[in-house]
Amino acid sequence: MSIFLRQRWRDKRLKYDRIEGVPALQLNTKSINGVWVPDLFILNEKRATIHNVVVPNKLLHIQPDGSILYSIRISGTFSCDVNLLKYPLDNQICPLIIESYGYTSETLVLQWYREAVEKKEDIILSQFSLDCIDTFKCDKQYAGMNFSCVQMNIKLDRLYDYYLLQIYVPSILIVILSWVSFWISVDATPARISLGLLTVLAMTTQSSGLPKVSYFKAIDVWMVSCLCFVFAALIEFAYVNVLSRVEQRRLSHVVDATNNKTEYLRRSLPEKMGNQTSSRINLFFRNMASREKARNVDKISRVIFPMLFLLFNVIYWTVYIFD
Structure with a gap:
């Protein structure tokens, strides 16, 4: 800060008879040193200087009744917890x-x-x-x-306009970008993995350059939560991929066993009975395909993830702005 520190007091020793046309005595910088002034200091000052360009920036006026106005110009750095x-x-x-x-x-x-x-x-x-x-x-x-x-x-x-434009809005877009994988086919493994890793890395680089303190700040809560959302989207694909592969293995085993059983039935039973069994088996597989777990998880995630993120935003902004 740069301040003008003005002080007023009365020193009876400096009383004088009023001089016509002279409302107050205005001392020069050399004469000021001969007048008593309070020994003030600024407790939380770290560095400070009194301006001396082009002359020392000091002012001292003495009224006839001994009232004194003393002013100095100070610039300094002051501590603030x-x-x-x-x-x-x-x-x-x-x-x-x-x-x-x-x-x-x-x-x-x-x-x-x-x-x-x-x-x-x-x-x-x-x-x-x-x-x-x-x-x-x-x-x-x-x-x-x-x-x-x-x-x-x-x-x-x-002023948090800068943080809205540089941190909050980009991180929201990154989280939304991570949800795109829910609409990508389960079989497109490279695309979904690349998208998940890209969003996770983008979130980790967003947090660089922030003040480092030993406790959680509001911005830390935001960044960690957004990172959890994009990481959860990546884990969701891993879970969906596992479900898909397990389901495929189960279906392949069932198909092999059923084909063997169907061939046996066709050989041992009349042709009509074999045709009925084959129709029932085909209907069973169609029902299994319509209830595929992996796709259902993606459909649920398309709703759950945005709802949870919206709920988090409501709680976050309510706590840190209106509290």
Whole structure:
């Protein structure tokens, strides 16, 4: 952040008679060093500098009654503990904590002015939108001594349009693509295996580049769930393929046994009885073919997989957006 830190206080030692045409004394940077100023520091500062181009960016005005306005321009990096459980659908609250370093509350008391924070109206952030700013006191105690403290909390809402376009929508399309195999013939083994592996690999590469933390984020739940859906579609084909091959082996054994039995019956029984037996056997095989398990599993998957994925979406977006 880049901020103008403005401070107001009254020092009775600096009272003077009002000068006509001069509302306040405006000190230059050299004279400022001879005036007492509060020893403030920013508790969560990591790196910060006071601007010195082209002169030190400091201002100090003294009113006749000893009231002082002191302003400095600071740019720095300040720490902010974030919670990424809902990332990238999260919002963060980042503080700016200002304390007195050496003066206890008995000597120096800090409090926010009437308009505590003024923000630039046209601020544009690449990843967040600036929601609101809250200010309050946060007096602290160190080594049994009380120190005055003021705090500013900045609420930042993450902009997730990028994640919708680059992660959520592509992963949804990949999951839908994995369902195409349910309409491909069971005998087209190379096509269905290639499609299943392609979608699984696509999902694994989607998760690269995300923040790495020791707990599950919202985006992790999404990616893992989508990976499970495409992996389940691949496992479904393996199950269908096994059913198909087992059914084929059973049918081949039954056909061989039935042909032998039919030939025997034709030789040992009258011709009429043999024809009736053959008709019954042919009807039996037609009924078996119409109830083929492998095709039924594909038909059920065409309905079950989209319904489960739709249910997952309803739960996911309800929990992470409206909770």
